[in-house]
Amino acid sequence: MLDAGGEAAISWRMSQFAALVGISLLAVVAGLSFVMQQAVNADLRASLHSAAWAGFVSYLGGTICMLVLALVLRDQVPQASAIARSHWWAWSGGLFGAIYIGISIVLVPRIGTAAFVALLVAGQMLSSLIFDHYGLFGVPRHPVDLVRLSGAFLLVIGVVLVRY
Incomplete structure (x- = not known):
């Protein structure tokens, strides 16, 4: 039989597990x-015969969705002073998103979704290790060690298996 402290600890662990499952499911949906x-x-x-216009339509749809979300959540429009305090590189997310969207629009029909995602994940993992190791762009530092490098290596092996 557990005392109140033991029951509280189990309850806390269960809530942590439930939160982890919920977060994991959200990542799967993403x-x-x-x-x-x-x-x-x-x-x-393929319908528009233009990667640029397809990317534009994609971003327009995403922009509309984010506007609706901001309105539903009743988020305040950021003040000019808050915008001015942002790091200069904080404004480049759209540029990198456009690079990603443009490349995916061109490559997915050529190499397939699975191969593209496998290569994309390999690129994400390798760049993530660099960002984590050096703490680039405000990311918390997490040094690269042998275990993390081994995981990245196995991921690259997986990419090769999916691609070829």
Whole structure:
């Protein structure tokens, strides 16, 4: 039989586990959305005969969704002073998103979704290790060690298996 402290500890662990499961499910939904975005953008490119216009339509749809979300959440429009305090590189997210969208629109029809995602994940993992190790762009520092390098190596092996 558990005392109140033991029951509280179990309850806390269960709530932590439930939170982890919820977060994991959200990540899975994000992954599904990611693949859906690639597939529909590639199809849109075929319909419009333009990677640039397909990317524009994709971003326009995303912009409208974020506007609706901000309105539903009743988020205040940022003040000019808050915008001015942002790091200069904080404004480059759209540029990198456009690079990603443009490349995915062109490559998915050529190499397939699975191969593209495998290569993309390899690129994300390798760049993430660099960002973590050096704490780039305000990311908390997490030094690269042998275990993390081994995981990245296994991921690259997985990419090769999916691609070829």
